Amino acid sequence: MEELYTLAREVGRGSYGVVFEGHMAKTGQRVAIKRLPCISPECIELYLQELWVMRATAKNNPNVIALHDCLLQTGSRTLEPLRSGRLPLDLVESALKGIVVCTESQTGQEDRTRSDTHLSRRKKNRTDLGGLFGSRTKSRLRTKSESDVFRCERQEITNSGLSRSKINERTHSEISKTPMRTNSGLSRLRKRPEAGLQGEEENRVPRRCCALWLVMEYCDGGDLNHYLLSRPPDSQRNNSVVQQLSSAIAFLHRLRIVHRDLKPDNVLVSLAPSGPLVKVADFGLSKMCVVGGLGARGDDSLTRQHFSSTCGSDFYMAPEVWGGLSYTAQADIFSLGVMFWAVLERITFLEEGSTEEQLGAYVCRGRWLMPLGEALWENPDLQVSVPMKARRAPPLPPPPGQALCTLLLDMLASDPDARPTAAQLECRVRVAMEEDAAQ
Structure with missing residues (x-):
């Protein structure tokens, strides 16, 4: 070359x-x-x-x-x-x-x-509610300690060509x-x-x-945060982003690749005449799985592969990851649900020391924001309200339709087995948008 x-x-x-x-x-x-x-x-x-x-x-x-x-x-x-x-x-x-x-x-x-x-x-990983309105306030967002950040990962089956050994992993x-x-x-x-x-x-x-x-x-459009938040809300654009992301994760899961760090920062945008083309990136924490033999494929086998290392970013981590339990590819579905909710309703937050908004859903605890996964880990019976009740000042897109709201609640279920698989999600996103458009 x-x-x-x-x-x-x-x-x-x-x-x-x-x-x-x-x-x-x-x-x-x-x-x-x-x-x-x-x-x-x-x-x-x-x-x-x-x-x-x-x-x-x-x-x-x-x-x-x-x-x-x-x-x-x-x-x-x-x-x-x-x-x-x-x-x-x-x-x-x-x-x-x-x-x-x-x-x-x-x-x-x-x-x-x-x-x-x-x-x-x-920074610490819990944000003051006042950040939603532009003020820079103290953050209570909890971050993992350095020992957790470099915690040793238990033996996980991969086909990356490396030994199946204990190797430290950054989050x-x-x-x-x-x-x-x-x-x-x-x-x-x-x-x-x-x-x-x-x-x-x-x-x-x-x-x-x-x-x-x-x-x-x-990708000339930057990351998903920058692309969407630098433009006025647009329902058609939001729906396109959601459909493309569901297609990307279905593709990865068919290849038995679990991303483990899905968030708007790790989604890039390429500008095209037909509209934005979103691309999932940053696979440093991902895993390629071998389940049920060399010929095994599909979401069913992938959901039987368990991981143990705590990976991801706080606002997008699934409850089982927050709790330090073993988890499966269904953790990706939860992270995607947080992103979809934030994209469709333009839900944002500010971290301490930053003036740039980030897309992400959460639960309000008084004047504090708690990552949704953490809240569901502490209370699996928590009732999540989609669309969000406390909303920011306009301009805002119209709330998602009933079919999409139902799908979001399924993606954000505290029980991983209650969430749709990636293949099911790709189909349900398309059907839900068609149903909401027909109403």
Whole structure:
């Protein structure tokens, strides 16, 4: 692979890495390039999991982010393309041994400093109700302690090509969006030709694995929060978003991929003449499942696969995840229900220290907001009111119809078995919208 990628500007930075807007030098095609520094076995495990999932999804669904290329950085200006279907063995070794193999110390120290700074600025996870009206007030939103954030995950069956061993797992979102900043000058990432790489596979010498670079399709509409909240409410647009997301999760679950961190920040939007095209992204916490043998497929087998690690973001986590219980792919359905409710009614909240609204449903406790999953964990018999009774000032879209309200309540059931599967959800979303439109 001989083409060169040009980095134009930084568009996102988080606890795991940096995302750049870039271009293919030969074609000029705009792409998103994510640099993931290989500074710890825990980070490397998440990177490899994301790479494996994105390769599995390929470009088979328009509502899932597409991976164009993957490169392994082995020097300050040296990148090697990874052949399709292969994992970088040096990084696999690092993840399994629990130590980073031949990493570049200076680069690692710089990136670790950025990561620690980001983590130290994480806010508590309960928001004052006054934030709904624009005031910056104290937050009571509870975040997991650092020991929980890096808690050791129990043995979980995956087909990612890694050992079925205990590997620490972070619960933070991989890339948190920040205002775009332009780099001074343009950088070119040079890649070695493939000649000679096949011979190295047999007698591999430990090398410096500085970073993993993922080249993905570029989404010019930003994330779902930014896209929807920067525009006036529109029922037709909201319904389109809900339908596309249900299609994306049905596709992932058919491939036995459980996302485990669904939220508006992890849904990107590509602008098209026919309307917004939403794409599920950020698969660092996802799992690929093997259930009932190699030929097993479908939601029925997927709901029998249990997970134990606490993953996700507080406002979107299912009650069973909040409670530290084992959970299944049905946790994705709950997270999707929170998103659907927020999108259809434009329900938002503010976190302390932030002036940017975020889409998300919750339960009011006096003047405090409690994540819906936490409230249902504490009281499984809690009666959820859809549409929401206490609503923000206009402009607001009309409330969802009766059929959609019933579907939302089913998705937000405290009992995971009472929620529809992803395949059932895709069908029910379409039927509910048709019924509400006919009334």
